[in-house]
Amino acid sequence: MSLVDIKCPNCGASIQLDNSRESGFCSYCGSKVQIQEAINKIKIDRSCDINNYLHLAKTASEANNGQETYDYANKVLELDSTNAEAWELKMVGIALMPGFNYYEIITAGNKAIEFDSSLELRKRIYMSFLSICSLYFQNACMMLLEDLQTLKVLYDSHCTLDPDNATNNMLNEDSTKDYLINEISQMLTLRFAVPDEEIGQDEDFAEITVEIAKGWIECEQAVNSRYNTYGTYLSDEALNYWKRELEKIKKGLPTKYLTNDINPNRFSTRIENNAPQKQKVVANNEGGCYIATAVYGSYDAPEVMVLRQFRDNSLNKTFLGKCFIKAYYYLSPPVAKKLKNAKRINKLVRFILDKWVKHLQQAFINELYV
Template sequence: MPLVPAICSQCGAKIEVDDNHEAGICSYCGMAFITEKVINNHLTSIDNMNIQNATINVNGPSVENLILRAEQFKTSKNIEKAKEYYNKALDIDATNVKALEGLKNVEYVGVLAGTTITFNMIDRIEELLTSNQKIQAIKYVNQSTGIGLKGAKNFVDEYEVSHDFNAASKKISATDISKRKKSGCYVATAVYGSYNCPEVWILRRWRDEKLAITWYGRAFIHMYYAISPAIVRIFGETSWFRKLWKSRLDTLVYELKGIGYQDTPYEDKVWAIPNSLSKRNKAIFEGYKNGISVEQLATEYYLSPKTVYKILSKTENDR
């Protein structure tokens, strides 16, 4: 039963097939494929397959293409498809850093109390805040996450300030951010016993270098800061709490270290937030005129692409 190398047309994985069988199933993605005998019989009608020597080459997507498709789905907010394609890329190359990080960040999940924040939720919160319906935004967050009115209010307050929805009455300095972050990583600090230890240094780097550079990552950070202090205050000293979260955090730390995050001493980054709504909007408009994409502007100003489009439209109409 001779086995020859092949490449799956569905997922691009390298596989081995039985040359005596006419068809088979990919062990990675579960899709059926045609082996050399049938390919030879139908070569004239199949123009996307090449057979050279004993190798069956079934042209399929590369890791790079799969990651590109995942990122396209992420941009269009199709989270499940984005996850699917990141996983397909990892089936081919299980150590691909871009796919690993993409999969971890394709949907930001509030690990506390099972809270999940989705792109649609953020869009709805922004719509309510933009139309001065803060109370409705708080109620919406509470109904969607079940974190309670106090936790929902803390989250909306943080989100409102960080996105400068009411710059005239709410301003926050870089120093304020630094102070808040110094008391951050509440759960990790409770689990590992110190804000300055190798595991927490890794998590702080991940927060600053990955989560904090995108609007949705910052939304997760704000949610985390809104609800974790109370949870740690109530349960932080209990053995079951530490046992529950230590296994989860250990897994995350192990994965982050595996893709390059260091466990050496670390100083938190300071993130400045725009202190003028009109200046921010003008800067966004000028940046777009100068060729900066909506996605880049959204990342730079910690906004959703939808909000950037609204700002561009409003600024253009006001000119």
């Protein structure tokens, strides 16, 4: 005896009947049920559900709604785990979501290829892998470069407070750099998910692989520029890693694509001419809040951000405020340096600043709701 899950055509209840028999009875309403007819109806219902979910997933993907694309694709896969279109849509949904997982993208894409061996689908999947990798490198490069001015201000502050350890402190505090370098390296998994022979046989694959190689070089240059901002540069060991990975990226490329644009000589090696030197300190009204940074221990402390906002949005808009800012940046570096190891005074200054920060935060809330 083999039980099968079906729905009663009379009351709609979910029941189990022996599929070796022609008919059975609903345990809820007592109606006679033709088992094969009920099974066929379930298949038709599921087919309708699958088509509806696929349509909804496509609509969501066209609207760039990654979460809904992903959810509807999963609903299809719950009903039919071999549906290649659903696996492809799941891949698209993952790619559209922030902080996506590249391993999940590769898994979903490869599953689609497993259940549909057509050349057209395989090309779509591999183009998706390569395109996502290329686009991520572009975004990562911009993120590495967009806050260099802020880093310079923080580096200058460290040079004032502790010049001997300014560079090391920056290396330890720059979590954005660590995160992006790790993500950039992991993103190469998408490139390596495309077989080298496919890249050698398809011009579209080759062209976008060249863009990935260029993006890899530009990311290294951006990382080095970031290091330059706080007076250092990539080590020879690190540079060799970037070069080795570049050669892996280029594997499979026909000779005509191996141009100077993707030559290892394009990598940055040392400090750029316009990069700041360790001892250089710039103190102006674009700088950091030296005393507040010394007291709270970080340029990015929430309290320091509140004070910077007050400086930029209130003080900097009046004549007297601007005069105060100029005087502050002239006088504060030596004061901040003394505060660094003066724990008792530091505590008192922090107590005063905490009250002022609380007042500014409350004023901001009042502006929002009054």
